[in-house]
Amino acid sequence: MLPNSQDVPARAAGSLRDTESTDEPSWAHASGWSQLSGERRTVSCVVAVVAHVAALPSLLPSLSDTLTECGYPWEVIIVDVGGDEKTHRMLQGWTELPGFRAVLLDAGASKAQAFTVGLELARGDAVLVLGGEPPWPLRLLPDAIAQWEAGAQLVYATTDPDTGVTSLAHWDATMVEQMKSSSTPMNLPSASSDFALLDASVVAYLLA
Numbered sequence: 306m307l308p309n310s311q312d313v314p315a316r317a318a319g320s321l322r323d324t325e326s327t328d329e330p331s332w333a334h335a336s337g338w339s340q341l342s343g344e345r346r347t348v349s350c351v352v353a354v355v356a357h358v359a360a361l362p363s364l365l366p367s368l369s370d371t372l373t374e375c376g377y378p379w380e381v382i383i384v385d386v387g388g389d390e391k392t393h394r395m396l397q398g399w400t401e402l403p404g405f406r407a408v409l410l411d412a413g414a415s416k417a418q419a420f421t422v423g424l425e426l427a428r429g430d431a432v433l434v435l436g437g438e439p440p441w442p443l444r445l446l447p448d449a450i451a452q453w454e455a456g457a458q459l460v461y462a463t464t465d466p467d468t469g470v471t472s473l474a475h476w477d478a479t480m481v482e483q484m485k486s487s488s489t490p491m492n493l494p495s496a497s498s499d500f501a502l503l504d505a506s507v508v509a510y511l512l513a
Contacts, residue, residue, distance in 0.1 A: 332378040333369065333404025348372060348379045348450070349429030353419035354437035355386045358395075364441060365399060371443045372404075375450050380404045382426050384419040387412030424508050432508050436499045442471045449473055449502040458507050459493070462500035481507060 332347060350368065354361065365381070372379040381404060383396060388409060396407040408422055420434060431453050435441055442462050449460040457475035464471045474494070484491045491510065493501075503511075 330380065330406050331403045332380055333373070333402075334378050346377055346430040347428065348375065348377045348431050348433065349427035350379065350381045350433040350435065351420060351423030351427055352381065352383045352435045352437060353386075353416050353423060354383060354388075355414075355416050355419065358385060358388055358392045358437070360437060360439050361395070361399075363439065364435075364437075365405075367443055368435075368441075369404070371446050375447055377450075380406060380427075380429065382423045383407045384410060384423045386410045386414045386416075386419050421512070424512060427508065430505050432503050432505065434497070434501050434503065438499075442500055445471070445473055445500065446502075449500075453502055453504060457502075458504045459497070460502040461494055461497040463494070485510060 350372065352361075352364070352368075361383070365383075368381060372381070383399070383406070385392060385396060385407065388396070393409060396409070399405045400407050406426070408426065410419060410422065416436070423434070424432060431450070433446065433449070445462055449462075452460045452473065452475050456478060458478050458481040459476040460473055461475070462471050463474050481491075493511075
């Protein structure tokens, strides 16, 4: 699940061992579109992997292609819980490519903790979160970004239990502000831990 505003866990709950360097990580630049259009916004993607690392070779090429097609500079932050040395070598290979970063957490960290670490590191104006378990509705990503561009603050995938059809739902800025001003913590939809696009302002609120 994604962290909610009342239960963001401390990073110490999963001691951090990562592949970060002291240099500013690079973005993968999709094209010159953002510079030509005047848009300077960026998209981060946090992938939380708990015991499903074998699925990454299928996910990451499709994810990078889809993010590139969306037109914004992007980064992918892979947070792996309890991976072995083979996993670490595989992730190291990906981090040699522009836009990819990897964070390695000790075994015992939860999925919510993995997401929290990734959200803390994300630099994008929007942050996509993906669970490490297939299938991933990446075909919905361009529409999710379009809804964000139109003002949605949270866009998430939801599957109809009767038909099995996956579609997008969203919260607009008015809904988010009402939740922020209420006396109860912001509770994100349970479906949002598998595929969701959050505006950076929502990420900042959750981590505050």
